Amino acid sequence: MRSLEDELFPSTPGKFKIERAHTMNRQFHRCFASTSTMFLWALFLIALTASYLSFQSFVDSGSRYLSASWGGIQWEKQVRNSAQIHRSGGMSVLVTGAAGFVGSHVSLALKRRGDGIVGLDNFNNYYDPSLKKARKSLLNTHGIFVVDGDVNDARLLDKLLDVVAFTHVMHLAAQAGVRYAMENPQSYVHSNIAGLVTLLETCKSANPQPAIVWASSSSVYGLNEKVPFSESDRTDQPASLYAATKKAGEEITHTYNHIYGLSITGLRFFTVYGPWGRPDMAYFSFTRNILQGKPITIYRGKNRVDLARDFTYIDDIVKGCLGSLDTAGKSTGSGGKKRGAAPYRIYNLGNTSPVTVPTLVSILERHLKRKAKRNVVDMPGNGDVPYTHANISSARSEIGYKPTTDLQTGLKKFVRWYLSYYGYNHGKPVN
Numbered sequence: 001m002r003s004l005e006d007e008l009f010p011s012t013p014g015k016f017k018i019e020r021a022h023t024m025n026r027q028f029h030r031c032f033a034s035t036s037t038m039f040l041w042a043l044f045l046i047a048l049t050a051s052y053l054s055f056q057s058f059v060d061s062g063s064r065y066l067s068a069s070w071g072g073i074q075w076e077k078q079v080r081n082s083a084q085i086h087r088s089g090g091m092s093v094l095v096t097g098a099a100g101f102v103g104s105h106v107s108l109a110l111k112r113r114g115d116g117i118v119g120l121d122n123f124n125n126y127y128d129p130s131l132k133k134a135r136k137s138l139l140n141t142h143g144i145f146v147v148d149g150d151v152n153d154a155r156l157l158d159k160l161l162d163v164v165a166f167t168h169v170m171h172l173a174a175q176a177g178v179r180y181a182m183e184n185p186q187s188y189v190h191s192n193i194a195g196l197v198t199l200l201e202t203c204k205s206a207n208p209q210p211a212i213v214w215a216s217s218s219s220v221y222g223l224n225e226k227v228p229f230s231e232s233d234r235t236d237q238p239a240s241l242y243a244a245t246k247k248a249g250e251e252i253t254h255t256y257n258h259i260y261g262l263s264i265t266g267l268r269f270f271t272v273y274g275p276w277g278r279p280d281m282a283y284f285s286f287t288r289n290i291l292q293g294k295p296i297t298i299y300r301g302k303n304r305v306d307l308a309r310d311f312t313y314i315d316d317i318v319k320g321c322l323g324s325l326d327t328a329g330k331s332t333g334s335g336g337k338k339r340g341a342a343p344y345r346i347y348n349l350g351n352t353s354p355v356t357v358p359t360l361v362s363i364l365e366r367h368l369k370r371k372a373k374r375n376v377v378d379m380p381g382n383g384d385v386p387y388t389h390a391n392i393s394s395a396r397s398e399i400g401y402k403p404t405t406d407l408q409t410g411l412k413k414f415v416r417w418y419l420s421y422y423g424y425n426h427g428k429p430v431n
C-alpha cells in the first residue's frame with residue numbers, strides 16, 4: 001500500500017534521490033566556488049530563515065486572533081445583556097441556528113414576550129448567507145445578540161454556558177434539506193450528529209443543566225404508510241440520509257436523557273413555510289422561478305399520484321416551540337451526573353391537512369398573478385416520500401399546540417414578504 005510519503009514523491013523514489021543528489025552536487029560546485037562566497041551565502045541563509053520564522057509566528061498569532069471571533073470582556077457583556085430576562089418567571093434561551101428560518105422567528109417571539117435570548121449561527125452557505133445576515137440584523141435591532149460560531153465548537157459552547165446559566169436551549173442549527181443529502185452527505189453528519197453530540201456534551205456538564213428543545217423532522221416517518229403519522233408509528237425506515245440523521249438525533253438525545261438526566265423535547269416539524277423562509281424549499285424556489293418566467297419541476301409519485309405535504313405555517317410552528325419550552329420540565333443532573341428521571345418528549349408539529357404540490361403551485365399562481373411553466377416529472381429516487389400528514393393530538397393536549405393558518409393564507413403572507421424583500425422579479429428581468 002502506498003504511504004502518504006509515497007503520494008508526495010514520484011513512484012521511484014530511489015532514482016529520484018540519486019538524480020537529485022547529482023544535480024545538487026553540480027549546483028553546489030557552481031555556486032560555492034570560493035570559501036568567502038560560501039560564508040556570505042551562509043549568513044544570507046541564516047537571515048532568511050530568521051525572518052521566515054518571525055513572519056510565520058506573526059501569521060500564526062494573527063490567524064489565532066482572527067479565528068477567535070468570540071471571547072473577551074466586551075463579548076461577554078453582549079452575551080449577558082442579550083440573555084437578560086425582562087419578565088417575571090421568564091427564561092434565558094440559547095437558540096442555535098438563530099439566523100435560520102425557524103430560529104429567527106422563535107428568537108423574536110421569545111424576545112417579544114420578555115425572555116432572554118442569545119443566538120448562535122455559523123452562517124454557512126448552504127443557501128444565500130445574505131438572507132441569514134439580514135435575519136441577524138433584524139434580531140440585532142430587537143436587542144438579540146447572535147454569536148457567529150458552530151455547534152461543533154465545544155470551547156465556544158462551554159464558554160456560552162459558563163457566561164450565562166441558560167434555563168433552556170432551543171437547538172435548531174442543522175443541515176436541512178432532504179435531497180441535498182445525496183450531494184453533500186458529510187454535512188449532515190457534521191451538523192446533525194457530531195454537532196448535536198457536542199451540544200449535548202456541553203449541556204450535560206453545565207450547572208445548572210438547561211432543558212433542551214430541538215428540531216427533529218417529519219421525514220423520520222420515512223416509508224411509514226399509516227396515516228396520519230403518530231409519534232408512536234414506526235420510524236425505522238428513513239428514505240433519506242437527512243431523515244436518518246434526524247432519527248439518529250432522537251436516539252442520541254434519548255441516551256443523554258437516560259444517562260445524564262437532560263430534559264429533552266424533540267419536535268417533528270412538517271414542511272415549515274412562510275416569510276423569511278428557506279430559498280432551497282419548493283414553495284420558495286417555485287415563487288422565484290414563476291416571477292422570472294422560468295419553468296418549475298414538479299415531482300410526481302408512483303402511478304402518477306401527486307405528492308402531498310402537510311405544509312405548516314411558521315407562526316404555528318413558533319407557537320409549538322414556545323409551548324414546548326414553557327412545558328419542558330427541568331433537567332435533573334448536576335456535575336455531569338443524573339439525579340433523577342427527566343422528561344423525554346417527542347411531538348409532531350404539522351398542520352393536519354396535506355396539500356398536493358400541484359395545488360401549492362396553483363395557490364402561488366393566484367397570489368403572484370402569473371402562470372407557472374410546469375414541468376411534471378416522475379419523482380427521482382432522491383429521498384423524497386410521497387406524502388406527509390401529522391396527527392397532532394399529543395402536541396395539542398400536552399403543549400397546547402393548535403395550528404390556525406391554512407396554506408392559502410400562509411402563502412399569501414409569504415408572497416407579500418417575498419415581493420417586499422426581493423422586489424417584483426427577484427432582481428432579474430421578467431421574460
Ligand SMILES: O=C(O)[C@H]1O[C@H](OP(=O)(O)OP(=O)(O)OC[C@H]2O[C@@H](n3ccc(=O)[nH]c3=O)[C@H](O)[C@@H]2O)[C@H](O)[C@@H](O)[C@H]1O
Nearest residue numbers: 176177178217218219269270271281282297298299307384
Ligand atoms: O418536513 C420535514 O421534515 C422536511 O420538510 C422540508 O422537506 P420537503 O417536505 O421535502 O420540502 P420541500 O423541499 O419544500 O418539498 C416539498 C414538496 O415539493 C416537491 N418538490 C420539491 C422541489 C422541486 O423542485 N419539485 C418538487 O416537486 C417535493 O418532492 C416535496 O413533495 C424541508 O426542506 C426539510 O428540511 C424538512 O424539514
